[in-house]
Amino acid sequence: MEFLSNLIVNIGVWIKGLLVGGGVAEHGAALVVKAIGAVVVGFFPLMVVVFLIWAYRKIAARMQGRLGPNSSGTWAGPYGILQTFADAIKMLTKEDIRPQGVDLIPYNLAPILVVFASVMVWAVIPFGPGRGLIGADLSIGIFYILAFSSAALIVFLMAGWSSNNKYATVGAFRAVAQLIGYEIPQLLAVLAVVMVTGSLSTQDIVGSQDVIFLVTLPVSAIIFFLASMAEINARPFELLEAESELVCGYFVEYSGMKFGMFYLAEFMNSVAVAAIFTTLFLGGWRGPWVDQAPILGTVWFLVKMGAVIFLWMLIQITLPRLRIDQMLAFNWKFLVPLALVNLCVVGLVNKGTTEGFPGGASAWTRGSILLGANLAMILATWGMLAVGERQARRRREAWQAAQAGELEVVV
Amino acid sequence: MTEVTPEPTNGLMAELQERFPGAAQPAPEPQEGLTIARDRLVEVATYLRDELGYAYLSNITSVDYPEGTNGLPPRFEVVYHLYQPTGGPLVLHVHADREDPAVPSLAPLFPSANFQEREAWDLMGIRFEGHPDLRRILLWEGFDGHPLRKDWHEPYYEEDHKPFSSRFPEGRPMPAEERTLLRRNLRYPPGWSPRDWRPMADTWGYTPHDEVAHQKNPTHPADRVVLNMGPHHPSTHGVLRLLVTLEGETIQKLEPMFGFLHRCHEKIGERNTWLANMPYTDRLDYVCSMSNNLGYAIAVEKLLDVEVPERAEYIRVIMAEFTRFLNHAVSIGFTGNDLGIYFTAMLYALEEREFILDLFEMTAGSRMMCNYMRFGGVAHDMTDEAVELARELAFERLPRFVDKLEAFLTDNELFRARTVDVGVLPPEQAIAYGCTGPLLRASGVPYDVRRAEPYSIYDQFDFDVVVGTNGDAYDRYLVRVGEMRQSLRILQQALNRLPGGPVMAGKKKATLKVPAGEAYGRIEAPKGEMGFYIISDGGPNPYRYHIRAPSFINLGVMGELCRGHLIADVVIILASIDITLGEVDR
Numbered sequence A: 001m002e003f004l005s006n007l008i009v010n011i012g013v014w015i016k017g018l019l020v021g022g023g024v025a026e027h028g029a030a031l032v033v034k035a036i037g038a039v040v041v042g043f044f045p046l047m048v049v050v051f052l053i054w055a056y057r058k059i060a061a062r063m064q065g066r067l068g069p070n071s072s073g074t075w076a077g078p079y080g081i082l083q084t085f086a087d088a089i090k091m092l093t094k095e096d097i098r099p100q101g102v103d104l105i106p107y108n109l110a111p112i113l114v115v116f117a118s119v120m121v122w123a124v125i126p127f128g129p130g131r132g133l134i135g136a137d138l139s140i141g142i143f144y145i146l147a148f149s150s151a152a153l154i155v156f157l158m159a160g161w162s163s164n165n166k167y168a169t170v171g172a173f174r175a176v177a178q179l180i181g182y183e184i185p186q187l188l189a190v191l192a193v194v195m196v197t198g199s200l201s202t203q204d205i206v207g208s209q210d211v212i213f214l215v216t217l218p219v220s221a222i223i224f225f226l227a228s229m230a231e232i233n234a235r236p237f238e239l240l241e242a243e244s245e246l247v248c249g250y251f252v253e254y255s256g257m258k259f260g261m262f263y264l265a266e267f268m269n270s271v272a273v274a275a276i277f278t279t280l281f282l283g284g285w286r287g288p289w290v291d292q293a294p295i296l297g298t299v300w301f302l303v304k305m306g307a308v309i310f311l312w313m314l315i316q317i318t319l320p321r322l323r324i325d326q327m328l329a330f331n332w333k334f335l336v337p338l339a340l341v342n343l344c345v346v347g348l349v350n351k352g353t354t355e356g357f358p359g360g361a362s363a364w365t366r367g368s369i370l371l372g373a374n375l376a377m378i379l380a381t382w383g384m385l386a387v388g389e390r391q392a393r394r395r396r397e398a399w400q401a402a403q404a405g406e407l408e409v410v411v
Numbered sequence B: 001m002t003e004v005t006p007e008p009t010n011g012l013m014a015e016l017q018e019r020f021p022g023a024a025q026p027a028p029e030p031q032e033g034l035t036i037a038r039d040r041l042v043e044v045a046t047y048l049r050d051e052l053g054y055a056y057l058s059n060i061t062s063v064d065y066p067e068g069t070n071g072l073p074p075r076f077e078v079v080y081h082l083y084q085p086t087g088g089p090l091v092l093h094v095h096a097d098r099e100d101p102a103v104p105s106l107a108p109l110f111p112s113a114n115f116q117e118r119e120a121w122d123l124m125g126i127r128f129e130g131h132p133d134l135r136r137i138l139l140w141e142g143f144d145g146h147p148l149r150k151d152w153h154e155p156y157y158e159e160d161h162k163p164f165s166s167r168f169p170e171g172r173p174m175p176a177e178e179r180t181l182l183r184r185n186l187r188y189p190p191g192w193s194p195r196d197w198r199p200m201a202d203t204w205g206y207t208p209h210d211e212v213a214h215q216k217n218p219t220h221p222a223d224r225v226v227l228n229m230g231p232h233h234p235s236t237h238g239v240l241r242l243l244v245t246l247e248g249e250t251i252q253k254l255e256p257m258f259g260f261l262h263r264c265h266e267k268i269g270e271r272n273t274w275l276a277n278m279p280y281t282d283r284l285d286y287v288c289s290m291s292n293n294l295g296y297a298i299a300v301e302k303l304l305d306v307e308v309p310e311r312a313e314y315i316r317v318i319m320a321e322f323t324r325f326l327n328h329a330v331s332i333g334f335t336g337n338d339l340g341i342y343f344t345a346m347l348y349a350l351e352e353r354e355f356i357l358d359l360f361e362m363t364a365g366s367r368m369m370c371n372y373m374r375f376g377g378v379a380h381d382m383t384d385e386a387v388e389l390a391r392e393l394a395f396e397r398l399p400r401f402v403d404k405l406e407a408f409l410t411d412n413e414l415f416r417a418r419t420v421d422v423g424v425l426p427p428e429q430a431i432a433y434g435c436t437g438p439l440l441r442a443s444g445v446p447y448d449v450r451r452a453e454p455y456s457i458y459d460q461f462d463f464d465v466v467v468g469t470n471g472d473a474y475d476r477y478l479v480r481v482g483e484m485r486q487s488l489r490i491l492q493q494a495l496n497r498l499p500g501g502p503v504m505a506g507k508k509k510a511t512l513k514v515p516a517g518e519a520y521g522r523i524e525a526p527k528g529e530m531g532f533y534i535i536s537d538g539g540p541n542p543y544r545y546h547i548r549a550p551s552f553i554n555l556g557v558m559g560e561l562c563r564g565h566l567i568a569d570v571v572i573i574l575a576s577i578d579i580t581l582g583e584v585d586r
Helices: A007-021 A026-063 A083-093 A104-124 A141-162 A166-197 A202-207 A218-231 A256-281 A295-318 A324-355 A363-407 B010-019 B038-050 B113-124 B200-213 B265-271 B275-282 B289-304 B310-339 B344-364 B384-409 B413-419 B427-432 B473-497 B550-562 B567-577 B581-585
Strands: B024-026 B034-036 B056-065 B075-083 B089-097 B102-104 B127-129 B224-229 B241-247 B250-257 B517-525 B528-536 B542-548
Touching: A007 A026, A007 A295, A026 A083, A026 A104, A026 A256, A026 A295, A083 A256, A104 A141, A104 A256, A141 A166, A141 A202, A141 A256, A166 A202, A166 A218, A166 A256, A166 A324, A166 B224, A202 A256, A218 A256, A218 A324, A218 A363, A256 A295, A324 A363, B010 B024, B010 B034, B010 B038, B034 B038, B038 B075, B038 B089, B038 B102, B056 B113, B056 B528, B056 B542, B075 B528, B089 B102, B113 B127, B113 B550, B224 B567, B241 B567, B250 B550, B250 B567, B265 B275, B265 B542, B275 B289, B289 B310, B289 B517, B289 B528, B310 B344, B310 B384, B310 B413, B310 B473, B310 B567, B344 B384, B384 B473, B413 B473, B413 B567, B427 B550, B473 B567, B528 B550, B542 B550, B550 B567, B550 B581
Parallel strands: B034 B089, B102 B127
Antiparallel strands: B024 B034, B056 B075, B075 B089, B224 B241, B241 B250, B517 B528, B528 B542
16 A cells, blocks of 8 residues: 555666665666656656547547547457547558649658657646656746757757748748737736746645646736637647648648657647646645545546646637737737736735735735735736627728618619 | 510610621521621620620520521521620621631620630630630530531431430340440541640640749749639539639639530430420529429410410419529638538528428429429429428428528628628629629629519519629628528518419420520529520421520639638639539530
């Protein structure tokens, strides 16, 4: 029972013990365990994605009145769960077509880098309490995540530009406009969390969420979620690929497993965003009975992550996408100002609650004051939007009345 | 059939003859309308458009008379069908020289003539003088000759029409490849070589781009890119190619290119017997084969003068309205797809379509290619089981579906953001470009053939003509939803009043004698006005068989609608026009 309650850490300790017992030097054994851990962390998103693609197809099918992957034709495991493996094998065995006129180095490097960038994010995600279940508890963890997620932008530009294709180029241009734009509100939202926590380390952020930040900082959570949807190219902002417009966007010229890697990276990014959102706003691994059995922390983490992924799927399957100008306008005219206001308000409230109270306010007092400030912000935003909407409608009605007056002669 | 001819245009014809003495004469029997002198056509057309309100040039076609008829010498005839937006047709005939046919172009007056004159040039070889851009539209530039001319023969088929006896008199099938060896079955125009051929469309599109690239023309902004959307593109709804000149992502110029699905439907129609042509009409707009059947049957019945039994008329209306419903549902579903709703909207629509196709299968025996209408009735009676299903659909299931559709889409913030004020088509422009169907009505023009010139028994039903106000993609969606509701209204009335009796006039005959004459039958197909122009010389085949395909003519306004919009809007505008390439390319 003791072994099971902290399973993964204990496995590490056990392997290390075996190695040391077998005559390997202490630091050598630590290195081997670290390497195994790195491989496990690297493969975790891959394994999740293999399951996730199946789940996505199954859920999409259920929402659309279809069956989705199943074994009624060719056998693909119970409920078609092996369909993703079949697809992966298909992609691996496909011919790798290289179009004429591509710029070879960036063209071949892009699929590798895009997967690299998505895997590296996982190094600082805490899967459980303590130092055992995190790749590296960096003191700048959240900064590291943001740095690697913006590395994807360079990769998109490389892929789009080197493909020698107009659709790919347009997709890459859109990628630059969209990803740079949405990085700002995303970063500002994270900054609010960092201010409240007082640390950039992901483990510290999880540790300081006695009340989850989704409750105390809802505005930051919403901004972060929306900006992340744009960063991972999900449906309302799915403009980089835009299947019906740009065919496939920046990776239109890739085939075989190179295409597969972009596809994989997209799902891996969405899982990563779900994990980051869980860490930042849903309290990460924290939950009931984690102190007694640390392995439960990993379960809580996966459950919360699954909920965020389901929300992502729901949006992905049911919403249309915006146009490029609407998307940029939404960012620069709405999200960025709101994020800035949010940052100021959270900063002031935070300062006020830590220094304004003699001896500092309790976590609950501080949380409820933050929540109140956030709710006030939401109400103010709502009111401003409603006023704007009413004005726009009035203008439109006036214009239509003028049109109708002119049109009476027709027919 | 109850022939409803709109108020005859006799008074008008007299007025025209008076106004243009010598230039306008009544066409010789059995033709309808007027014969206009070639050199005064533009003058007459201007007068008709500006003074008499014939603003709507619906159909242009051409006929070849290599032998000469009615005591006239060998000639080509160009036939124009003009309408007032409320009134009946005016048919104009213009004669052209058999050796070097040339007719003044009406494209500067009526933009709707643009594509249709190009089609007449392509298939019949009539030059339209003054046309801004007269080049082939359906065939490629390496095609030799003009296939609709009577002296043009297809390779492999030496006869003018399909022989009734076996095509293989030797008793053994003979593949076409044996008769004509590969590479010998091609004939290029004189002086034309496939080696140094560059498609004309590409010259049009790429030359300015090349000039920019090579700094030949510094006045062009250098960030202009020519983009080919299609023929293989997820949202062109078939093999349509849109040649787009972009500045950034903004459309500077857009031209639709098509003909990839061309099979010279009209030539096939002229080789087939009258009845054998019915299944071919299914393939025009393959989403709504029932209404294609209906249009063709109505056109031929005008010549045949046959009384259609009442039950058959009701069944025809039921089938046509179900077709309209399914077309609009699928169209809205695919619009969702183009907006990026990961197939969800489309699959919701396709689910309802399956039920309607079940009904078609029960009645006609086929789901998509129905081949159901006959001259003087329909092929099979509707069984009680089919009527039961139709009642369940029209009264229960489909109204629920329309409500659901509206609940999901009509007030959807993102859907509105993408469609409101996109592709606004002013009513004057819609009429000038000859647009019909939901595209025209969304612009606020209450023009519906079911009302303007009722055919079949549409005058016995209560329904409203749905119109929009703004003429944008969102209004087109609203008009489609409204028409779905009106279709259900008609269906409910028709199913409640469905009489008994036979479904076919007379007994079934294998061969059909169609009296000589010309007829233009038109219906309100789901996509717009669908017209069949047929000429009979009393023989077993149509002498001339022309289709006014609504998708083809509605597509003419595409370039105008897209200018200044973004790439993302092009797919929305195309989806809101609602085309089927089977009909565009024919």
